[in-house]
Amino acid sequence: MTNRHHHDGVLIVGAGLAGLSAALSVAPRKALVLSPTPLNQGCSSAWAQGGMAAALADDDAPALHAADTIAAGAGLCDPAAVEILTAEGPAAVRKLAALGAPFDRTETGDFAQSLEAAHSRARVARVKGDQAGREIMRAVVAAAFAAPHIESRAGVRVRALLQDAEGRVRGAITEHRGVLWEITADAVILATGGLGGLYAVTTTPPEVKGEGLGLAAMAGAVIADPEFVQFHPTAIDVGRDPAPLATEALRGEGAVLVNGLDESFMAAYHPAAELAPRDVVARAIHAEIAAGRGAFLDARQAVGDHFPTEFPGVFAACMSAAIDPRSQLIPVAPACHYHMGGVATDAQGRTSLDGLFAAGECASTGVHGANRLASNSLLEAAVFGVRAGEAAREATPAQARVQPARPLPDLKGAALLTLRRAMSADAGVVRDAQGLERLIDTVDGLKAAHGEGPILTTASLVARAALERRESRGGHYRADFTASREPPARTFVTPPALKALCVAAE
Incomplete structure (x- = not known):
């Protein structure tokens, strides 16, 4: 009832x-x-x-x-x-x-x-x-x-x-x-x-799973640019879900990124070094980790003894993981942060x-x-x-009767975990066609097993739009299409939500 x-x-x-x-x-x-x-x-x-x-x-x-x-x-x-x-x-x-x-x-x-x-x-x-x-x-x-x-x-x-x-x-x-x-x-x-909650590694609350976007898409609303996901470069890499965050303000205060060889590496990726755009810093850290060198934030000189008063949140997160940022390096990794x-x-x-x-x-x-x-x-x-x-x-009251509707399918437990792992693996900091096609297959399989609800609709929008955008731009980086296309174009997904992907020039 x-x-x-x-x-x-x-x-x-x-x-x-x-x-x-x-x-x-x-x-x-x-x-x-x-x-x-x-x-x-x-x-x-x-x-x-x-x-x-x-x-x-x-x-x-x-x-x-x-x-x-x-x-x-x-x-x-x-x-x-x-x-x-x-x-x-x-x-x-x-x-x-x-x-x-x-x-x-x-x-x-x-x-x-x-x-x-x-x-x-x-x-x-x-x-x-x-x-x-x-x-x-x-x-x-x-x-x-x-x-x-x-x-x-x-x-x-x-x-x-x-x-x-x-x-x-x-x-x-x-x-x-x-x-x-x-x-x-x-x-x-x-x-x-x-x-963020659709990714296995995220800095956002687990309750935030893209449901509003999925609800709107399933009702027929136009969706824009779903493929563009921002990964914060410096999530604190201590194996927690969600990952605690080392704010960008630390790098603004002079903290530097180093690898496991104690080499400062950001200048090799961008002339602005630690203050390069987030997508550049995220990919640089991703590359250092993929190469086996690891990545760490060194705030010992920039903040040091002032950590407890100047950055109490970061200090508490580090100390709870047995890391004292006043005297130790902070292990970091990119994490889904913003859509x-x-x-x-x-x-x-x-x-x-x-x-x-x-x-x-x-x-x-x-x-x-x-x-x-x-x-x-x-x-x-x-x-x-x-x-x-x-x-x-200023909206005027509507007089028409609502159409009959039922709750849309949900996704929980092991099925949600499967989706989160697939999103991080295949729609993460670096993407390619093979991974995105694998992700789409995973999402389609979950739809067949659990029904098409807002969570899977959102995941499908991200994956399909990312596969369609055959270029690298901002937060969307394709290892198989590293150049940017001209002119720049936004993506609009029009009703029915997953039938028409339209890349429209500005």
Whole structure:
């Protein structure tokens, strides 16, 4: 039996920074926020270490931030979306500070900002060194709890989207403690995060498995650039799932990468050495490990005795694995960290389906291109989360009846582990046709055994689009097609979701 409930307002799926920014912006209309975990748990926003990139200093400007973002995006950024992100970024950071996010400050009261890879300026506003995500989310969650128009429900998973006969999204089928609910609403905002949980080696919460993207694709929404997955170069390689992260700010402070022979190797891969774009650093570390030399982050001179106060999160993760980063090298390896692709949206978060919006990592606004610039993720969640909330606030109530729907198949246990291992092996830092075809066979076999649900749909989108893109660009590196094609082209997957892969020139 399925219970039914109508929410007179906006239904928001996900309670990270994008979801709660949208919820706060829906006012005065009501927002119902659904989360599979308690607020401030199980979302990538709370795990972010580096901070928020924004042109806050006198020697910086949004245009400079935009230029760095576009350069990192390897030809696939949407310049108009990047302009919005960087122009509205400083106000977004100041707004979060006003909510109570305790950004680090200089002696003069200005934002203390770090230098990170591929930035031409030190522009990453941080919190307690490496605590940005947790502290920002603490402030935003408190604001959401205090807002009278927001209602939140934890422990709820969305199992399908509800649509009317015209295809407009009208709500969702949800599951809470084994009980199914059919919740209708005036509009739905997906803010479900990325897909790191589909990989065996990841820095993201295990709950983040690309389900929002898969739900939207199965409902017929256009998906953009699913093949572009970013691998953070310096996950702490101590065999944990998920892997703890050594923030990029460490390299901004002067930490260097060395191999097992105590050789500093990054200058051989890129003139910017440790501050090269993430995809370059990730492939360099991957190559050193594949060659049997290993890879380590040496922060002994750059940070040393200041570790406990300047980078408490990294220090605690290392010490819990019996590594003292003040005097020892930190073993590192690339890990799935961020998805540049997602549900295609406009600048207000509108998808190709009426009534459906998306924001944050599950959306593809075009700001990240083929390779996200460091610390632009929290910024995008804040800027475009607000925009999606404001647009959804104007949605008119739909009168048509929803079409009958059932929960989509799930993937758990050994089957999910099989998928995660296959994704890391064959759609990882370095890819080729043989591996991607093997991955597609694995996904198809899992579909035959367990049914086609959102998780396998997302995995299939990544694999098939990666196989179709016969070039190397940004986070997508093909060992069998190492050159980049011109002109640059984005990938759009159009309904029916897995039938038409369209690479469209910008």
